[in-house]
Amino acid sequence: MSAMIEVRGLSVVFDGFRAIDGIDLTVEQGELRFLIGPNGAGKTTLIDVITGLTRPTTGEVVFDGRSLVGLREHQIVRLGVGRTFQTSVVFEELTVLENLDLAASFRQPLWSLARRRRGVSDAVAGALEITELGPLADRPAGVLSHGQRQWLEIGMLLTQGPKLLLLDEPVAGMSKDERERTGELMTSVARDHTVIVIEHDMEFLRRYASQVTVLHEGRVLIEGSVDQIRDDPRVQEVYLGR
Numbered sequence: 143m144s145a146m147i148e149v150r151g152l153s154v155v156f157d158g159f160r161a162i163d164g165i166d167l168t169v170e171q172g173e174l175r176f177l178i179g180p181n182g183a184g185k186t187t188l189i190d191v192i193t194g195l196t197r198p199t200t201g202e203v204v205f206d207g208r209s210l211v212g213l214r215e216h217q218i219v220r221l222g223v224g225r226t227f228q229t230s231v232v233f234e235e236l237t238v239l240e241n242l243d244l245a246a247s248f249r250q251p252l253w254s255l256a257r258r259r260r261g262v263s264d265a266v267a268g269a270l271e272i273t274e275l276g277p278l279a280d281r282p283a284g285v286l287s288h289g290q291r292q293w294l295e296i297g298m299l300l301t302q303g304p305k306l307l308l309l310d311e312p313v314a315g316m317s318k319d320e321r322e323r324t325g326e327l328m329t330s331v332a333r334d335h336t337v338i339v340i341e342h343d344m345e346f347l348r349r350y351a352s353q354v355t356v357l358h359e360g361r362v363l364i365e366g367s368v369d370q371i372r373d374d375p376r377v378q379e380v381y382l383g384r
């Protein structure tokens with residue numbers, strides 16, 4: 143295995159406040175890694191640095207062998223880093239298929255337009271299949287349930303050919319069935335992508351996570367399996383016991 147993403151000596155200082163205080167983190171190709179930690183631990187800031195929204199004060203981020211520091215957001219997307227936010231980017235008035243097509247077209251070269259005119263592109267067909275949204279392809283996204291909308295967003299990311307997907311609390315607000323379906327979707331996506339998920343739900347972690355990184359006050363507190371981190375007194379103190 144080789145590293146998909148390597149963060150070394152990362153710090154981010156906002157007006158004298160250290161939001162990230164010396165993080166080293168390696169996520170190997172094909173991993174499904176969960177990132178947890180109490181509010182303010184630095185999870186979002188870390189993802190913001192990886193996706194080019196925030197510049198680090200010190201340190202290095204190497205993605206698939208290439209430094210991301212100093213690159214713009216769109217350059218990082220084109221290198222193969224996709225991200226969902228807690229706020230939805232789905233266009234409600236467009237159908238599921240149109241949303242996927244639109245996302246795909248952001249990185250499709252012109253020569254592929256002829257192919258798209260003939261029908262659904264391979265990337266869109268693949269996204270419909272993995273998200274199981276095929277039967278809803280022609281429905282407006284506005285009628286989708288909360289869970290289906292999240293899956294559509296993951297599908298939209300997948301059409302852009304990412305190597306690494308960063309998902310920010312994807313199961314927040316979902317029903318039990320939707321959580322289960324999301325866990326299965328993540329597991330299948332992780333068969334040929336690297337996935338980093340910010341998630342708090344311990345029950346969800348117990349079912350779907352193998353490796354978990356716990357952040358606290360801008361540092362890595364501990365890394366390990368769900369059982370290892372759950373039984374660690376430091377984690378109970380800062381996270382579970384709050």
Ligand code: ADP
Pocket residue numbers: 156157159160161179180181182183184185186187188
């Ligand atoms: P988490 O996602 O783990 O809840 P964040 O990465 O959002 O944590 O925040 C880490 C810390 O950095 C928090 O104390 C937050 O208030 C602070 N922070 C985040 N972004 C900014 C910013 N743009 N300016 C100042 N402080 C910030």
